[in-house]
Amino acid sequence: MAEIMGQLIDLGAVHPPEDATPAVLADVPLPGVAPDDFYVSTIYPTEVLVGSTWIKVQNQRMDGAIAITHTDLGPIARCKLLRDLAIGESVVIGSDGIRTQRSATSIKKASTEEFSFMGAGVSSERRVELVVEQIAWDLRQIRDRGGKVVVTAGPVVIHTGGAQHLSHLIREGYVQALLGGNAIAVHDMEQAMMGTSLGVDMQRGVSVHGGHRHHLKVINAIRRCGSIHKAVEQGIVTQGIMYDCVQHQVPFSLAGSIRDDGPLPDTKMDLIEAQTDYARLLEGADLVLMLSSMLHSIGVGNMTPAGVKMVCVDINPAVVTKLSDRGSIESIGVVTDVGLFLSLLVQQLHKLTGNYAKV
Ligand SMILES: NC(=O)c1ccc[n+]([C@@H]2O[C@H](COP(=O)([O-])OP(=O)(O)OC[C@H]3O[C@@H](n4cnc5c(N)ncnc54)[C@H](O)[C@@H]3O)[C@@H](O)[C@H]2O)c1
Incomplete structure (x- = not known):
């Protein structure tokens, strides 16, 4: 079920607002290493639900992890390459609390390859x-x-x-x-x-x-x-x-x-x-x-x-x-x-x- 949900979310599916669950975060265990089951980013604009707020992921690119840092102005989410992950950051694991924006045409294209x-x-x-x-x-x-x-x-x-x-x-x-x-x-x-x-x-x-x-x-x-x-x-x-x-x-x-x-x-x-x-x-x-x-x-x-x-x-x-x-x-x-x-x-x-x- 988790795998199917992950695929649907990558295609742009979103939970109804009342069912949305915040992203699960885990600490970076070693510099340049993500926790197991980290969410792998795509090229599509992505938002992540941290606590009760959806925040836009910066530096969007594929094949990265989403790192969350907490600042005085609130949490910041960034796509980072594995090698750039630093101790003190949290990383999104699984696909809860993730939504991506896909155009209808790109979904059709991806699904039919x-x-x-x-x-x-x-x-x-x-x-x-x-x-x-x-x-x-x-x-x-x-x-x-x-x-x-x-x-x-x-x-x-x-x-x-x-x-x-x-x-x-x-x-x-x-x-x-x-x-x-x-x-x-x-x-x-x-x-x-x-x-x-x-x-x-x-x-x-x-x-x-x-x-x-x-x-x-x-x-x-x-x-x-x-x-x-x-x-x-x-x-x-x-x-x-x-x-x-x-x-x-x-x-x-x-x-x-x-x-x-x-x-x-x-x-x-x-x-x-x-x-x-x-x-x-x-x-x-x-x-x-x-x-x-x-x-x-x-x-x-x-x-x-x-x-x-x-x-x-x-x-x-x-x-x-x-x-x-x-x-x-x-x-x-x-x-x-x-x-x-x-x-x-x-x-x-x-x-x-x-x-x-x-x-
Ligand atoms: N003397 C050197 O220092 C030297 C020489 C060659 C390559 N390199 C290096 O090797 C790496 C890979 O080189 P690359 O990017 O050339 O190789 P590549 O194999 O990654 O890409 C070459 C591409 O050109 C395409 N191609 C061939 N003929 C074509 C044509 N007539 N019209 C359109 N496309 C055509 C091929 O299908 C292929 O996809 C680079 O970093 C390059 O700088 C160094």
């Missing part, structure tokens, strides 16, 4: 164009009202010729933060400094002799400068995505991984520090554009609350579906080549700008 966009035949060119048109419209609206778009991107963006288009989006003010790993920055600057991406000449599309060493030379050059910002200041990097981020004050965060060469001095090899930095840059995002990085897209998806629109572009339908499994109605999946997607997106934005000019 249907990703309607995929079902509608995403791979046809016409369909992709229609979705890109919608995304271009959203980007334009968000930029014009001073909103926030966060892009998370992998090195495939560079390998598929998408760098010039992503650079364009940054220069035109459509991107307010960039999240990635070592590789996107390395290959972007390889292209900027040596004209290749992973040793492939980006103009001619052929591998160049000794090209597999290019990215290591680039890493070395940036390490000598001390940071990407300094490499731009010193005129070592004069174009590309990272250059445009520096020039247009778009903050970026590069999370390390076990695959990384170098790494670049900017790449955060302390993953706790990297996760915190990602979360900081995601704060207040209206839309997250996830471009061909399974690792970073799923990581970002897990720390993003419901209500933030997510667009995931990947050539592998399984990656897109994995993101949609959050059950969030705000997710849009586009199964296509990321270089083509970015090229179409920039074309659509040009069209919109043309229309605006006529008006």
Whole structure:
């Protein structure tokens, strides 16, 4: 019964007010450890009944625990990662005294596990164009009202010729933060400094002799400068995505991984520090554009609350579906080549700008 109730509550079911029972709390037994049976948070706005008062949970994200701290102004409820739980805090256990807000559409989606966009035949060119048109419209609206778009991107963006288009989006003010790993920055600057991406000449599309060493030379050059910002200041990097981020004050965060060469001095090899930095840059995002990085897209998806629109572009339908499994109605999946997607997106934005000019 408790299990069924837990599932219903996750779908947004609430007890009638007269039957609502306060949340059961237990103390944090050890720093970074939750009591057994702790309630696992979701991406949906959540309230918790502490004593006789419903309080809104802050820092909503999935896969956390709800920690309650008592202050002079009353109790505060916050979603916290297990590692951040501290002695002196109480944690909600079970699912009594929890209510989540779910839209009717997201419930239907979660219960049928249907990703309607995929079902509608995403791979046809016409369909992709229609979705890109919608995304271009959203980007334009968000930029014009001073909103926030966060892009998370992998090195495939560079390998598929998408760098010039992503650079364009940054220069035109459509991107307010960039999240990635070592590789996107390395290959972007390889292209900027040596004209290749992973040793492939980006103009001619052929591998160049000794090209597999290019990215290591680039890493070395940036390490000598001390940071990407300094490499731009010193005129070592004069174009590309990272250059445009520096020039247009778009903050970026590069999370390390076990695959990384170098790494670049900017790449955060302390993953706790990297996760915190990602979360900081995601704060207040209206839309997250996830471009061909399974690792970073799923990581970002897990720390993003419901209500933030997510667009995931990947050539592998399984990656897109994995993101949609959050059950969030705000997710849009586009199964296509990321270089083509970015090229179409920039074309659509040009069209919109043309229309605006006529008006
Ligand atoms: N030299 C290096 O330091 C180096 C090189 C590569 C990766 N890495 C690091 O490894 C980690 C994982 O890298 P990742 O994010 O690239 O790998 P990933 O496997 O997590 O994601 C790559 C995604 O790109 C998709 N993809 C492939 N071709 C595509 C195309 N043409 N269009 C659209 N999508 C396409 C794949 O389906 C996959 O989902 C990152 O931290 C990265 O920085 C480091």
